[in-house]
Amino acid sequence: MKRFENLIGGEKCPAASGKWLRSLDPYRNEDWCEIPDSDEVDVDRAVEAARDAFQSDAWRSLTPTARGALLRRVGDLIAENAERLAELEVRDNGKLLSEMLAQLKYIPQWYYYFGGLADKIEGGVLPIDKADHFVYTNWEPLGVIAAITAWNSPLLLLTWKLAPGLAAGNTFVIKPSEFASASTLAFADLFEEAGFPAGVVNVLTGTGRGAGQRLVSHPDVAKVAFTGSEATGRAISSSAGANLKHATLELGGKSANIVFADADLQAAAAGVASGIFAATGQTCMAGSRLLVQREVYEEFLQAICTIAEGIKLGNPVDPDTQMGPVANAPHYQKVLGMISQAMDDGAELAYGGNPHTDASGGLFIQPTVFRDVSNESRLAQEEIFGPVLAVIPFDTEEDAIAIANGTPFGLAAGVWTTNMSRTFRISQKLKSGTVWVNTYRALSYIAPFGGMKASGLGRESGQEMIKSYMQTKTVWINNSTEAVTNPFIMRLS
CATH class of the missing domain: 3.40.605.10 (Aldehyde Dehydrogenase; Chain A, domain 1)
Structure with missing residues (x-):
């Protein structure tokens, strides 16, 4: 070894x-x-x-x-x-x-x-x-x-x-x-x-x-x-x-991916799947809550379940593999336990929810989708850090913002729409350190990343971040040759 x-x-x-x-x-x-x-x-x-x-x-x-x-x-x-x-x-x-x-x-x-x-x-x-x-x-x-x-x-x-x-x-x-x-x-x-x-x-x-x-x-x-x-x-x-x-x-995060009826639904489905099933859902920025406008709810839910069903689990070095195992044994048990608890609490399973059997004996869990989730439930409020998606319907833009902001976390959010004026409105109102519009999981050394609320303090990456590892020193040099008139009074003038 x-x-x-x-x-x-x-x-x-x-x-x-x-x-x-x-x-x-x-x-x-x-x-x-x-x-x-x-x-x-x-x-x-x-x-x-x-x-x-x-x-x-x-x-x-x-x-x-x-x-x-x-x-x-x-x-x-x-x-x-x-x-x-x-x-x-x-x-x-x-x-x-x-x-x-x-x-x-x-x-x-x-x-x-x-x-x-x-x-x-x-x-x-x-x-x-x-x-x-x-x-x-x-x-x-x-x-x-x-x-x-x-x-x-x-x-x-x-x-x-x-x-x-x-x-x-x-x-x-x-x-x-x-x-x-x-x-x-x-x-x-x-x-x-x-x-x-x-x-x-x-x-x-x-x-x-x-x-x-x-x-x-x-x-x-x-x-x-x-x-x-x-x-x-x-x-x-x-x-x-x-x-x-x-x-x-x-x-951590409990990030919302918000899909409006006017979105490019095919692109949105790919982005949503990437946000929760890529990396087996083990990312702080995982889009673990999917908010879908009611007009397209059933259609979009079916599209996500179809993608989940087709995901290839297997050897992570195989270029055809799309989702690998959960990273360690304690976390594997935690994720399975949270899925089981969600079902005990009455959550409706739309796809998955079980361990995945593989010849390797690896720690695999099926891509899992729950439908009609209450935003007040543990499933929607607690970070799972696994391939588990909570799907929540909404009616109006105001509903979407309230649901998205309705957790202790504020790391990231995704917005899928072709209405550009909406993107500016909703981006201003979402309490998230990062808002992605018609994309997800995009990162750069140029762009600051970090969270609001329980998602953390400070930022990483971006030009200003170097100063978070530094402190300012102020140096005063007296050029005067005159004697101090009264040494017991602070020099304010």
Whole structure:
């Protein structure tokens, strides 16, 4: 069985305890590798390495232009290693090789983009109201960043944090999910190959209780950048607030795909299917609620069920496979349990709802569609994070907005219509960090992404995000040669 080791201060090492965790291949439903079961001792070592690197001449003396060059070199190395890294991700989380390879080939763009931004963050001279003072501002890095990522797209989610954070001049301790750590451990090697000083990028693996809690609360960590569940996000937010840390939290969603009667129904059906069944529904932005205008409700519901019935489940490396297994055993049981609970609560099943039997013994669940769902039900209110769609009819535009906004979440929404004036009206009223119109699951390094309400705090990607890894310093220089008239009065004039 293959073993991967932590990367701390430029050295590969097991956990100090000598303990290991096994990682499951969800397609074969068997363990395939071991990762370190790190604890507080390993966290303290990794944070110390990141802190020392942050304070070192090797890192602090690099100009922003030089940091940008290193990031662009990392981008090149990722492109060169895309297939190998994608294969590791597929082995660990069961997502389609075609999707993970597409992600890996696009991920370099974040490093090129933020590498280009590294030397374009400018302070300014202030036109201060005190004639004898010269005042200016500059932007400085925060320090050690804790990056904690989810198991569904480990390297993409990590990149959203690493690229701007490194461009800003910070150092990192990374803790990937214990359910999908192998690709991150392999990925980290590329940063030293690109020329980053040892300790700038550190990775340790382990459970949230064993390593994550200590990392979040560590006094030398300046910011926590987290992607994961709402419950864990709330705990991190509480800890960060108590310790006065910066935090970016990209959490869950219960996103609505809204289909109006005037939409291109064929295109909408494809978009809706992509929004919930792609990646086996294991994305924070999954369009897990489908709102359909009543005039076309039955017709559109049938179209979605027909697509669901035709989805090919199977080996994620097979180019013909359209949906892979659920990523890990605990989550597999959770999704099946929520489907069962929905049926016990009276939800009407339109398609699926069962485990899918495959010769591999993998953790497969049928694409599942529930019809005529109440927006107040658990099925419509709680994130399932699986291939489960709740279909809800609506009558008017106002109804659609009220239903779409009627959950604790606010990560994303989709709108399908040919009425362009409606797109502007409804986009303004939807309480979502992202609104897609006549498309879904579109992402770019240029566009900010993040949620409202219980879907998180802050944004990732986009030009302004580099500043979320920095802080402003104001410098006052007194040019006057006159004596201070009264040192006990604040200088206000």
